[in-house]
Amino acid sequence: MTASGPILTVNAGSSSMKLRLLGDGDELLAERALGTLGEEGDLPEALRALLAEGPEPAAAGHRVVHGGTEFTGPTLVDPGVEEDLERLGDLAPLHNPKAVAAMRALDAVRPGLPTVACFDTAFHATLPAAAATYALPAAWRERWPLRRFGFHGLSHRYASRRAAELLGRPLSDLRIITAHLGAGASLCAVDGGVSGDTTMGFTPLEGLVMATRSGSVDPGLLLWVQRHGQIGAEEMERALDREAGLAALSGRSGEMRELIAGADAGDHNCRLALNVYIHRLAAATAAMAAAMRGADALVFTAGVGENSPRVRQELCARLGFLGFEIDPAKNEQSGDRLISPSATPGLVLVVAAREDLQIAAEVRATLAQGQS
Numbered sequence: 039m040t041a042s043g044p045i046l047t048v049n050a051g052s053s054s055m056k057l058r059l060l061g062d063g064d065e066l067l068a069e070r071a072l073g074t075l076g077e078e079g080d081l082p083e084a085l086r087a088l089l090a091e092g093p094e095p096a097a098a099g100h101r102v103v104h105g106g107t108e109f110t111g112p113t114l115v116d117p118g119v120e121e122d123l124e125r126l127g128d129l130a131p132l133h134n135p136k137a138v139a140a141m142r143a144l145d146a147v148r149p150g151l152p153t154v155a156c157f158d159t160a161f162h163a164t165l166p167a168a169a170a171t172y173a174l175p176a177a178w179r180e181r182w183p184l185r186r187f188g189f190h191g192l193s194h195r196y197a198s199r200r201a202a203e204l205l206g207r208p209l210s211d212l213r214i215i216t217a218h219l220g221a222g223a224s225l226c227a228v229d230g231g232v233s234g235d236t237t238m239g240f241t242p243l244e245g246l247v248m249a250t251r252s253g254s255v256d257p258g259l260l261l262w263v264q265r266h267g268q269i270g271a272e273e274m275e276r277a278l279d280r281e282a283g284l285a286a287l288s289g290r291s292g293e294m295r296e297l298i299a300g301a302d303a304g305d306h307n308c309r310l311a312l313n314v315y316i317h318r319l320a321a322a323t324a325a326m327a328a329a330m331r332g333a334d335a336l337v338f339t340a341g342v343g344e345n346s347p348r349v350r351q352e353l354c355a356r357l358g359f360l361g362f363e364i365d366p367a368k369n370e371q372s373g374d375r376l377i378s379p380s381a382t383p384g385l386v387l388v389v390a391a392r393e394d395l396q397i398a399a400e401v402r403a404t405l406a407q408g409q410s
Contacts, residue, residue: 043096
């Protein structure tokens with residue numbers, strides 16, 4: 039095993055997969071995106087095509103959404119690890135099985151290639167008990183791993199360290215709120231480089247309003263709907279995960295650009311969806327600041343976070359009490375950058391989501407540890 043050389047990153051989503059080959063300096067050597075993951079035969083073909091474009095990888099890293107309580111850091115993959123990840127499949131049924139399938143497909147194409155599993159939940163393993171614990175019956179908590187796991191950890195970790203680089207300050211000295219705002223969305227309170235709180239919980243349904251996910255809902259409301267509508271668990275899960283959120287509120291779309299266009303054209307439902315989104319987002323951002331007793335920086339990342347000046351402007355207009363303000367001209371620019379006025383106490387940044395870079399860094403660190 040070696041810690042140097044090109045790294046292949048495999049990012050398995052619920053219905054898509056992104057493949058990237060990164061050089062020693064993190065330069066992009068080749069990439070492939072499977073927009074709709076079909077038969078498993080698609081993946082080996084895509085892997086062969088990508089590997090034919092660039093130099094031979096020294097190792098590979100796989101994004102795995104859920105590590106449960108067993109995996110709290112990047113882990114070298116072997117058949118036993120794959121079996122353990124399969125057992126965790128019911129915690130992330132749309133993601134983990136596809137990650138394991140990708141590991142096996144890559145092993146068939148490049149047998150013996152060192153492979154590291156990098157977990158979205160691992161960054162949040164540092165959550166203090168006060169932030170991670172649900173106030174549930176003790177018998178439940180003793181029987182099952184009922185805790186707040188948190189997600190998007192690879193993105194939150196990368197966004198916070200990239201922000202520290204842009205600011206020219208040690209990450210250990212900063213209290214950063216990272217806002218991963220995409221179709222799925224979550225916030226994280228990164229205190230000195232460590233996750234101290236986050237908005238997602240046992241599943242990615244908790245927290246912010248998302249494109250098709252409800253975010254946090256009164257559990258008593260769900261019980262009431264189940265009783266009065268005679269709704270079973272599968273129907274409830276589908277409704278909250280795929281039929282709720284911004285798409286349900288607007289009656290049009292969960293896509294932020296369409297919602298903003300509709301709101302500006304006078305569509306009441308689109309305006310309501312946008313208002314609910316910003317209201318919940320502002321409250322949760324303040325909660326992340328409270329978890330750290332203040333915040334030095336707010337970092338926007340992912341699809342909406344990077345590409346919606348309107349969302350950034352409307353959110354920060356509500357966060358003046360935390361010192362967050364936006365320079366309108368900088369807000370309209372592109373690239374990784376500071377978008378707040380230089381004199382403001384709360385720094386606001388935009389950082390491109392690069393989970394692949396975080397995966398590559400974790401692969402190199404894991405292999406280097408194995409050599410020492």
